[in-house]
Amino acid sequence: MPKNCNFIEKLREVGLRPTKQRVNMCEVLFNREKTFHFTINDLVKMISEKMNQKISLATVYNTVHAFEKKGYLKEISIDSHKSYFDTNTSAHHHFFDEDTNELIDCDENDIDPVNIKKNITGKKINSVEVLIKVASDNHNQK
Amino acid sequence: MPKNCNFIEKLREVGLRPTKQRVNMCEVLFNREKTFHFTINDLVKMISEKMNQKISLATVYNTVHAFEKKGYLKEISIDSHKSYFDTNTSAHHHFFDEDTNELIDCDENDIDPVNIKKNITGKKINSVEVLIKVASDNHNQK
DNA sequence: AACTACATTATAATAATTCTAAACTATTGA
DNA sequence: TCAATAGTTTAGAATTATTATAATGTAGTT
Numbered sequence A, B: 001m002p003k004n005c006n007f008i009e010k011l012r013e014v015g016l017r018p019t020k021q022r023v024n025m026c027e028v029l030f031n032r033e034k035t036f037h038f039t040i041n042d043l044v045k046m047i048s049e050k051m052n053q054k055i056s057l058a059t060v061y062n063t064v065h066a067f068e069k070k071g072y073l074k075e076i077s078i079d080s081h082k083s084y085f086d087t088n089t090s091a092h093h094h095f096f097d098e099d100t101n102e103l104i105d106c107d108e109n110d111i112d113p114v115n116i117k118k119n120i121t122g123k124k125i126n127s128v129e130v131l132i133k134v135a136s137d138n139h140n141q142k
Numbered sequence C: 001a002a003c004t005a006c007a008t009t010a011t012a013a014t015a016a017t018t019c020t021a022a023a024c025t026a027t028t029g030a
Numbered sequence D: 001t002c003a004a005t006a007g008t009t010t011a012g013a014a015t016t017a018t019t020a021t022a023a024t025g026t027a028g029t030t
Helices: A005-013 A020-030 A040-051 A057-069 B005-013 B020-030 B040-051 B057-069
Strands: A074-079 A082-086 A094-097 A102-105 A123-136 B074-079 B082-086 B094-097 B102-105 B123-136
Touching (some): A005 A020, A020 A057, A040 A057, A082 A102
Antiparallel strands (some): A074 A082, B094 B102
16 A cells, blocks of 8 residues: 555545645655645755656645645745745744744744733634744844 | 924934935824834825825835835735735734734733743844734634 | 546746836035 | 035836646546
């Protein structure tokens, strides 16, 4: 039984057809020890290498968005020019290293739960995200 | 003495030439009771109306970025397609209403200080931002 | 196997932002 | 005051990121 049966089933469960491209993308994204962060460009390269052939940019966008809608991926926006996706879809926070442009997960021990004391009337909270921008002490930021 | 002397001085202090466009932009942005949030497009409209003539989009981008670099403005990125600027440059957090696409300041009473227990070695914290996405209970988000 | 619905692709279209080079303007100092 | 210069604005071109299109391909169903 090939190891990608996992992903074929997983895709079916959420109503996505297990196409060659999607299964390959699943393997690139989820068949690993630790979750990670990537940009669309990163991903295009990784999948093309894995498949040993080009994958259409449009397919990568479509599929990433399909995965995002189904809760397989989460977008993390740093500023208007830097946007990442995260394969860790659980609620968690991030450090962003402005020297290296690296996004780093906070684990539960790094930060106390955020205590929100007032809410917007008639609205429910969908997400709470903390972004901590760091840089080396001597770094000339922005 | 015209009220914009304020801004001419302010601009000089941070090393920006007080051009007509910059002084007008200052008045639109800072000559008001409360701080506010805007997009580049919002701002182009507001300035063109105030000046009663077109302002170049490039100038608005340039000037917003100049103000941002000098600490007059702060960018708030919601996701890869929604980016706002904030005339409130003090450290504070935001609610984002996904129904109306409205960005709302948290005041100090709305949220306890974020307690970060571990830092990245050799790095100092430049900013800590909390974004709380809200929507009406029955709203079908994303 | 054949049908249908959905997916992928290359390419075109769109949108947002930045670049360019010419014209313009604030500042400096003679 | 006036010219020199350094920085600014502008329209439009270029670039970049993303989405739309329409033809072709593929998975699921009968």
